[in-house]
Amino acid sequence: MAELPDEFPLPGLPEQVQIYEVGPRDGLQAEKEIVDTRTKIEFIRGLRQTGLTAIEATSFVSPRWVPQLADAAEVLAGIGSADGIRHPVLVPNQIGMDRALAAGATEIAIFVSATERFAHENLDTTVDGAIELAAPVVRQAAEAGIGVRGYVSMCFGDPWEGRVPIGQVLDVVRRLADLGCRTISLGDTIGVATPGHVQALLEAIGGTGIGMDRLALHFHDTYGQALANVLSGLRCGVTEYDASAGGIGGCPFARSATGNLATEDLVWMLNGLGIEHGIDLDRLVQLSGWMAGKLGRPSPSRVVTALYQEAAADQLF
Template sequence: MTTFGTGRLPGLPDAVTICEVGPRDGLQNEATPLPADVKVEFIERLADAGHAVVEATSLVHPKWVPQLADAEEVLRRLDRRPGVRYPVLVPNQRGLRRALDLGVTDIAVFASATESFAKANLNRTVAESLEMFAPVVAQARESGMRVRGYLSMCWGDPWEGEVGAGQVVEVATRLISLGCTELSLGDTIGVATPGRVAALLDALVAAGVPVGTIAVHFHDTYGQGLANTLVALQHGVTTVDTSAGGLGGCPYAKSATGNLATEDLLWQLEGLGIRTGVNLEKLVETSTWLAEKLGRPSPSAVVRALGS
């Protein structure tokens, strides 16, 4: 808990689920590759801090994300705790087969709201990528898996500029129709502002997407991550993606900087009296430890304030 008191605001949820993406989205763009034992310890520390959802790794080809080339080793060595979910990103049916063989229960697929990023990230058009995901999602659901659909470039694209809400809604509703159980809206290059976040959420709900299936994933490039998250919470969103210590970026969008830091969000949520189940002090210790492994300080303001 914070030591400076709490103050509630109207229209906010009593509890928020944090989807901790540090081990996957956070580490995939780091210049310093970490050994598998450090990754396993990182994930286990995050669970020990109280996280109920920790995105463990990505089963993509090592050629594309070499930092996560040891994904199978990490998953085999990981002590998976009861009550904690460990989603894994899979790119295709081969990745799904690997996930099933490794006992994974939650997967994610990664789509784009824009053609330019779909080409850069998946070497496919938006339509072709959705066609590729269709059998993956169907088979995963038949196997009893939960399936998260990431949707990137929801507010802006480095090649196409501003992305309109209608364009996002079109792809989002198709992901839901495929069978995705959750939709994570990504501000991949961090250009969203609160009014545009509200407008997209309103448009999605108007199109029939239940707000309970929506998560938000903000990058903090322009310092808007906390403000954008607060607006999302006011609109009924209760799942927020963050990365311990503010790690992350995107190897296919060079203007994408780190994710919103989990510690920074926790400081805000605790000050608002919103429950997360995550222990801030333990998380700061973990991010400080990981920063030492990476050889650089954490970009999180709260880690710098409490970890010094």
């Protein structure tokens, strides 16, 4: 069994959080070597066994843009369904939505950018154009009773445009809320956020009437700030956090984006704070160590590095 930190709760923090696992999609999408479909399916099934209840399975983006996710339909079919576990999929536009529905998707995520340059680099459009692409998808999902999550990239900084004004982010967040996105995930796509910036953005969003219960936070650990930024989010009342098992992933369209916040590192901190999350850390560590072996390199997660035991991982499958 993995060792656990002593619990020292801090006043004013939520009692429970939702961890939204992005490893199978955001984690793998930047991998240069194609990961075989069977490994992806085993990875997702393993994640289910850790207690995670929201696991983003894949993306129905064009295989030409992201070859790693060309097997989206096969992955979704291969994992099937499981009681109490959500498997959202990312869709970029109406074509992606049609493919996702045909493959049996029951929850989707759409993505837009807070900056014009990234909207061009990522979707070959503008901020307005990305929202216009998303609008009919969200409407169709609502008519079908399918939940929609909205991602906003580059909320804290952009590698081409530099600083991103808070008002610019607010405008996009408001528009996604008006479209009907159930949750809006604020992305620190290149990992430049700091705790004060996180608090300032969340307070500004709260001032528009959008509650913290509709927000999620998506941090990258480029400058080692991800966990500090999570703590800032917790202090503001946000209870949903994106993370990637083993810390894998980045963004293939943002040159300076490095790995996502590692799910294990987040769980370790939440354990120390006495915040409920429902994850079996020991099993998650062994799974991520196994996946790192499949990818051919050590996991960047500090907790995986500290606790992984190869012999235990051999018993997973």
